[in-house]
Amino acid sequence: MAAVNGAEFDYIIVGAGSAGSVLAERLSASGRHRVLVLEAGGSDRRFYVQLPLGYGKLFYDPAVNWLYQTEPDPGLAGNRDHWPRGKLLGGSSSINAMVWIRGHQSDYDDWEEIAGPHWGWAKARDAYRAIEDNEAGADTFRGKGGPLFISANQRDLHPLCETFIRSTEAAGLKRNADFNGADQEGVGTYQMTIRNARRNSAARAFLRPAMKRANVTVMTHAQVTRVIFEGRRAIGIEYRKNGVLGRVRAASEVILSGGAINSPQLLMLSGIGPAAHLKDHGIAVTSDSPQVGRNLNDHQGLNYTWRMKVPTYNDVLRPWWGKVAVGLRYFLTGSGPLAKSINHGGGFFRTSPDLPRPNMQLYFQAFSTLVPRVGERPLLTPDPFSGLSIGLSNCRPTSRGEITLNSADPFAHPKIVANAYSTDHDVQEMLAAVKFLRRIADQDPIRPLIAEELRPGPEVRSDADLIADIRARSGTVYHPSCSARMGHDAATSVVGPDLKVHGVDGLRVCDASVFPTLIGGNTNAPSILVGWLGAERILADAH
Template sequence: MRTFDFIIVGSGSAGSVVAERLSASGRYSVLVLEAGGSDRKFFVQMPLGYGKTFYDKSVNWMYRAEPDAGLGGNADYWPRGKVLGGSSSINAMVYVRGAKEDYDEWRDRGNPGWGYADVLPVFKTLEDHDGPAKSLGRGGPLHVTDCSKLFHPLANQILKAAQEAGLTYNPDFNGKTQEGTGPFQLTTKGGRRMSAARAFLRPAMKRANVTVLTGAMVQRLTFEGKRVTGVEFTRNGRSETVKAGREVILCGGSVNSPQLLELSGIGEAARLQELGIPVVHGNAHVGEHLQDHLGINYTYRANVASLNQVLRPWWGKMLVGIEYLLLCTGPLSISMNQGGGFFRTDPSQSRPNMQLYFQAFSTVRPKVGERPILTPDPWPGFSIGLSNCRPTSTGSIHIRSSDPLAAPRIMPNAFSTNHDVAEMLDAVKFLRKIAATPTLSKLIVEELLPGPDCQSDEALIDDFRRRSGTVYHPVSTCRMGPDPAQSVVDPRLRVHGVDGLRVVDCSIFPNIISGNTNAAAMMIGAKGASLILEDHA
């Protein structure tokens, strides 16, 4: 049985950072176990390639949530990265830290060291920004690109219309305020995706004290009493056990970290006993408190050119493909979400509660079996999307059986509170306000989705229930908190009730943040690694 000082389960946004930080001194041996394969694939490295990886089972877990009454009975699709870099290798690359108030709320819930003043320096050590914004760090491993010079002309028109609708221009959502509208900052460099694997794990893999095993499906944790001693996993059809001399660190994200805890006997006792899993430590909060941002697009046919005319026809794909192969520039080198912003549905609110996304392309509802993200419309079109920043609805993620290969049961409970329904109703009405501005109204031929017949509050609610879905930011299923009776990990990310085990990923969020979660996941990886190193100094 091989022994490593630290075993990291999962090489995603947090796990890649943890591996780099723990191995940097050379004092500790580090093993990273990744169920997926290599990130050295063309459509992983090409930024717009996530239109392909969105449905590629070789790099994607391709989960499906349970039918949800809040989504009109739909079973939402949940892509999650199954590859080196995890979801940072298949995401839309938008880099948003979150609002100051989000982290201050974490601190005020009994988690010292997690306020904004504490985490901001951690963010800055990660970042290497190439633009004029002064808020982001420079010289870190993670390159962040200012995409304002790469804007499609139609995206610029949407940006102008949002300002006509009352939003201010904001060139930096990671600056003094999130509120306003402007270009997004993206995790790209030189026209290639800057995933956590590229920024952190690949450099760490050059060190002699780092071992990375791909295709390693972790089955369960091993214990001596209530101390975690290692993990069991399968690889290439063989079962193996490795021992952790110091700690095992779960970085599987909000789906796979609670899944592995439950498979290993940490969770609600009655649930585990029903599935025939011996209980190591009973904790009913494992897999609970799931929060996620829900999004919807309003889609329009335009009378000016959009990316549809480039990305749909074979000759257009050929031209942009040649440009990308030769120069690493053009539409394939950036995200579909080139810009957006944050706004308040109620001016009396203290801060924004909704996020905008501008897309200079369109895709109407697909036919059965058709993959919508791969098939732009044959006419010029665009979409304006939004998602809620701080939903109050909560769901759960739990195992269905003792089989590690069985996908867990994901129950989002979307729009299960009146608060979430009311603010989404106000938000979609604001989308139409943007579309009605002088700038956009003259470019719009017709509203395709939901369409002009959708007018009453009841019709709008029915529409966003049926068409909304995850924007891939699940959090809080291994919630952090000081009270073992209310949380899964303590403020140092140690799992309550057992020794030698931590969770370091987005599942530890005490509550969801405002905006995309990839930046926060990497920050958690860096801060978590610092806590681990302090405890083993």
């Protein structure tokens, strides 16, 4: 590694996550630009990171996870929600469930209306086709030959996945072979960022190839503490590694890619945010930007769980002999449950036929985890009975949260106020959605295979009781976004359509925090897209 402290680079990228990894690859490709990537966490070369089903072991692991917690949330019955975010190369793409969903086409129409044509559907579709190396092959929507391999996820599915799909068809949804194709609505299997039985994170697909170039430097275990300004221009960053403070200069730009929590926190630590809030923490104001940390949006979800009369993954992943069997299968053949995400299938539906697009997402798991295990999301140690779960999450919640500082200490976690279910709209659509879960379970061919409903249980029937259950058992589905959103107007956004931070020079934000609105679906694909399209904007401005 080249000496970093006191050095100068053309571009400094703060964060090696989904967007940051893409930026590193694209900004360095010509060989003209010196690129430095600073990552607060460490390497992604860890067994449970590479093992697809191993992400349950990473859920509470401080070695790879920021382990954020929200404030007690009235919308979640006063509970504090656990927000895991990746703290390693690849960021959250190295600890997520690997589902590849772009979102509804109209989501990008929304982006275009707010941030212009560079962020519209036509541009997004072409970018996704360039990004993808889709196992299913190329068509009008899918790409082939790009840097990111996407598994079609058609082999080695649990038999109950087809049972779920047919039962959901019986409940009124159509079968959909490609949620990223012409129409998102329907039920089917999820495409995955898995390649050759290993997690295919943004680090593996983008950052690792970039790290082979002489003009790319990656520093791990280096937490950026603030952006350095001369006047109103960002000229570099300050970081701490192994307890030692260092500084690096940026000849062109500093780009924050820390994600929806870290990027607004770092902006505020650097003097960009609501002036009164910064002054309360003794931080000198570089730019009064009231929208920093505001507009936080996230999908909320919960599972309904049934005891089954037929075997599920619980029966092979729970006993020691089952663990040995699936481990041998994985190492010998690269197949079996360890080689996949637990979410084999799912889909998108509308809670009312009057809605113009799906507003709910389904997740099917031939698996259940009602019996908790301390310190682990027990994907590898499920319940001691045959269990099955069907989950859902809202696509476009209207509730908004906020990220603020707890302290001027850059190593203190920020204050996260999720405000889940703070609007009646969000409560009522989730109420309609959970009723649809029971409708699915009441269809053939799944109905005769169910022994009993375990959560919330058949005694929970009234709307009031169902809502109470929603609040008590819901939680994030790990898609925080929009906390430094882009737009034309500094009064309602943090960055412009070019991702430049309003009110200062030489500083951009490029990650999920800039989403103008929350995408209807999993957010890793659009985070990678933001890195891809963001790099285009940055390179267009390069001298």
